[in-house]
Amino acid sequence: xxxxxxxxxxxxxxxxxxxxxxxxxxxxxxxxxxxxxxxxxxxxxxxxxxxxxxxxxxxxxxxxxxxxxxxxxxxxxxxxxxxxxxxxxxxxxxxxxxxxxxxxxxxxxxxxxxxxxxxxxxxxxxxxxxxxxxxxxxxxxxxxxxxxxxxxxxxxxxxxxxxxxxxxxxxxxxxxxxxxxxxxxxxxxxxxxxxxxxxxxxxxxxxxxxxxxxxxxxxxxxx
Amino acid sequence: xxxxxxxxxxxxxxxxxxxxxxxxxxxxxxxxxxxxxxxxxxxxxxxxxxxxxxxxxxxxxxxxxxxxxxxxxxxxxxxxxxxxxxxxxxxxxxxxxxxxxxxxxxxxxxxxxxxxxxxxxxxxxxxxxxxxxxxxxxxxxxxxxxxxxxxxxxxxxxxxxxxxxxxxxxxxxxxxxxxxxxxxxxxxxxxxxxxxxxxxxxxxxxxxxxxxxxxxxxxxxxxxxxxxxxxxxxxxxxxxxxxxxxxxxxxxxxxxxxxxxxxxxxxxxxxxxxxxxxxxxxxxxxxxxxxxxxxxxxxxxxxxxxxxxxxxxxxxxxxxxxxxxxxxxxxxxx
Numbered sequence: 001x002x003x004x005x006x007x008x009x010x011x012x013x014x015x016x017x018x019x020x021x022x023x024x025x026x027x028x029x030x031x032x033x034x035x036x037x038x039x040x041x042x043x044x045x046x047x048x049x050x051x052x053x054x055x056x057x058x059x060x061x062x063x064x065x066x067x068x069x070x071x072x073x074x075x076x077x078x079x080x081x082x083x084x085x086x087x088x089x090x091x092x093x094x095x096x097x098x099x100x101x102x103x104x105x106x107x108x109x110x111x112x113x114x115x116x117x118x119x120x121x122x123x124x125x126x127x128x129x130x131x132x133x134x135x136x137x138x139x140x141x142x143x144x145x146x147x148x149x150x151x152x153x154x155x156x157x158x159x160x161x162x163x164x165x166x167x168x169x170x171x172x173x174x175x176x177x178x179x180x181x182x183x184x185x186x187x188x189x190x191x192x193x194x195x196x197x198x199x200x201x202x203x204x205x206x207x208x209x210x211x212x213x214x215x216x217x218x219x220x221x222x223x
Numbered sequence: 224x225x226x227x228x229x230x231x232x233x234x235x236x237x238x239x240x241x242x243x244x245x246x247x248x249x250x251x252x253x254x255x256x257x258x259x260x261x262x263x264x265x266x267x268x269x270x271x272x273x274x275x276x277x278x279x280x281x282x283x284x285x286x287x288x289x290x291x292x293x294x295x296x297x298x299x300x301x302x303x304x305x306x307x308x309x310x311x312x313x314x315x316x317x318x319x320x321x322x323x324x325x326x327x328x329x330x331x332x333x334x335x336x337x338x339x340x341x342x343x344x345x346x347x348x349x350x351x352x353x354x355x356x357x358x359x360x361x362x363x364x365x366x367x368x369x370x371x372x373x374x375x376x377x378x379x380x381x382x383x384x385x386x387x388x389x390x391x392x393x394x395x396x397x398x399x400x401x402x403x404x405x406x407x408x409x410x411x412x413x414x415x416x417x418x419x420x421x422x423x424x425x426x427x428x429x430x431x432x433x434x435x436x437x438x439x440x441x442x443x444x445x446x447x448x449x450x451x452x453x454x455x456x457x458x459x460x461x462x463x464x465x466x467x468x469x470x471x472x473x474x475x476x477x478x479x480x481x482x483x484x485x486x487x488x489x490x491x492x493x494x495x496x497x498x499x500x501x502x503x504x505x506x507x508x509x510x511x512x513x514x515x516x517x518x519x520x521x522x523x524x525x526x527x528x529x530x531x532x533x534x535x536x537x538x539x540x541x542x543x544x545x546x547x548x549x550x551x552x553x554x555x556x557x
Contacts, residue, residue: 045428046421073425075418081425111429113422115446118429147429152254161445161463166253174439175431200427206434209427 033190033222036065042216045200045209046073052085056222065089083109085124094132102127103143115158119151120174130183138184141196144203147175176203179214192220254442255465260327267326268318270351271344276325277318279356281309286363286388286554287356288313289349291320293370293533296444296471298324301462301533304542305367311551313365318352320345320375322470324463328437334473339481341474345375346382353386365389365554369536374398374485377518381488389557390492391550393499393535394507398489398518400482410454410506410532423447440468455503455531462537486518496522497553499546503531525549 036054052069071083087105094100103126111118123146130139149171159165181198197215201208251257259267260274268277276298288308292299299317309315319326321344322334334341353364364387368376373395380387396406426446432439444466450456477483496519500512509526516522527534530541 046424047415073421074416075421077418081421083428109428111422111425113426113446114450120429145428147431150429158445162254162256162465164252164256170253175427175429177428177431202431204431204433209424209431211424211427 036067036220036222038069038218038220040069040071040216040218042195042214043211044071044214044216045211046075046081048073048083048216050083054089059090063091077112080112081110083107087124097131097133098129099132100127100129107145109147115155115161117153117155119153120147121149122147122176126179128183135188136184136186137194138182140180140182141198142180143178145177145179146203150174177201177209178203178205181214185218190222192218192222194218194220251438253438255438255445256325258325258327258465262325265325268352268355270318270348270355273321273329273348274327275318275321275348275352277316277352277355279314279316280306281314282312283314283356284358284362285312285314286365287353288315288365288367288554289352290315290317291349291366291368291372291376292323293372294323294467294471295320295371295474296323296467297371297448298326298464298467300324300464301537302367302369304536304539304547307543307547308550313554314356314362316352316356319464320467320470321348322473323467324465326467328467328469330435331469331473331476334470335476337477339477339483341477342378342483342485343382345474346379349375349379350383350386363388365391365557367391367393367550368395369393370396370532374403377489378485378487380492381486381490384488384492387492387494389494389554391497391499391553392516392519392522394501394504394512394532395515397515398485400478400484402515403478403483406506406511410451410504417452419450419452435469437469440472441466444468444471451532453505454507454533455501455505456533456537462533489518490520493520494557495553497525497550498522499525499527499535499549501527501530501532501535503529503534507532 034056036056039051041049048071050069050071052067054065054067056063056065058064066088068086072079073081085105085107087103089101089103091099091101105124107122107124109120124143126141126143128139128141130137149169151169153167154165178201179198181196183194183196185192185194195217198213200212200214251261259265259276265276266278267274290299290302290305292302298319302317306315322328337344366376366379366387370393373392376390377392377395377398380390397403426443430439430443432443445463448466498512498516500507512524516524527541527545530538534541535546536542
């Protein structure tokens with residue numbers, strides 16, 4: 001069993017054993033328990049698992065969760081592909097449990113195969129509308145993930161195929177995808193376990209990626 | 224005020240740095256080579272309004288061997304070992320199919336607007352290549368097709384049975400749509416946990432590209448096709464000049480919509496066919512070779528040991544010691 005399979009299996013066990021916890025339930029979030037840790041496992045451009053943390057505070061009267069995460073796809077070569085996100089989730093409006101929030105994240109991701117190593121800086125923006133009760137929530141999400149600038153470093157293998165290939169930073173954007181979907185979760189003792197799933201569309205709307213959907217299980221803990 | 228000025232200055236600096244040292248991804252020549260219509264130094268012929276990258280070797284008047292590459296959307300670079308057939312007195316002809324390799328690109332609608340006739344476009348192109356190089360009506364034509372090239376050669380032989388005097392088909396995936404789907408699925412049934420699958424799918428968040436953004440899409444297809452652990456083909460030895468993503472997508476779309484049949488007319492092609500399959504292509508066992516080759520009236524199977532899908536032709540040792548001797552034996556028997 002590879003190390004990544006092992007970690008993924010441990011994570012699944014963790015979810016099953018806790019049976020508590022997910023994406024932030026705004027009804028459970030208050031600044032008396034400002035620290036959040038979370039883990040996710042699912043499918044998003046591949047089978048991935050991710051870990052992250054956050055800090056809940058107030059900004060200009062709006063609840064804001066500052067957060068960071070790292071996501072790794074499974075595979076025989078660990079850590080050659082990865083995605084890190086740094087940003088904030090802001091709750092803008094709430095009325096009797098109905099809540100509107102947005103996520104804004106800067107993204108750094110890298111990719112490597114036989115031909116090339118890619119480093120990319122991008123952004124991930126999304127809006128979520130949902131109903132949040134004390135022990136459960138249901139929400140819909142729309143977002144856009146943009147690869148803004150990408151650095152291409154080709155391997156000797158690709159350079160032997162095409163010696164004139166130009167390495168370096170490529171810009172404007174080399175890619176972007178819209179996504180939309182639904183999520184739901186249940187909260188017990190400040191643990192939230194939840195799931196989200198949806199569809200991914202190419203920014204040009206003519207096609208989707210090879211895996212045109214996403215779906216993941218999430219465990220969140222506020223303390 | 225100070226922080227606003229600092230922010231504006233930082234933004235201006237970042238913009239300047241980015242614009243000073245960045246390259247445009249879809250500019251010709253940056254990530255993939257130029258095509259024959261963009262670079263006049265590339266050897267090419269004009270066929271049916273398209274500029275095709277093409278070369279020929281050996282005596283002009285002798286029996287022609289047309290090497291037909293796979294894909295759709297690969298190119299003939301990995302078939303260049305076949306050039307040695309010229310040393311046995313044959314006229315060996317290579318061409319990159321329309322939209323593939325270093326041949327001219329067309330929008331996807333160029334193929335899809337033709338509907339089921341898009342296959343006829345490929346047959347007419349092959350007929351055009353033969354006509355371009357033919358020096359006399361009596362000159363014989365042998366087809367040597369690999370993978371999709373074997374499928375195209377079979378379809379052509381059924382479409383023009385009188386134009387073909389010999390046919391070598393190396394691991395054509397399938398000749399009817401149902402078989403094509405089965406083969407493509409089997410040859411890409413990567414484990415959910417594998418690096419190969421995740422390398423293919425993870426790339427979609429870095430590179431997308433418009434429907435007819437040839438440079439970007441060709442580059443992306445090259446990255447995706449860099450290796451296959453099921454068919455055991457590795458394009459790491461300079462196997463492809465440039466992939467043709469748009470023609471690949473266009474022909475697959477047509478195949479799916481019209482459920483193409485490449486066996487039409489094959490009952491009229493009675494010349495013996497040499498049908499090759501490899502040991503290391505896990506998606507192509509003997510049972511599949513027997514199944515696919517049964518569409519031919521008279522096919523003899525040949526097993527190529529120690530080779531994967533493309534290695535039948537691409538691997539120089541396999542080519543020189545196993546594949547070429549058997550092909551020459553077959554040609555001499557015709």
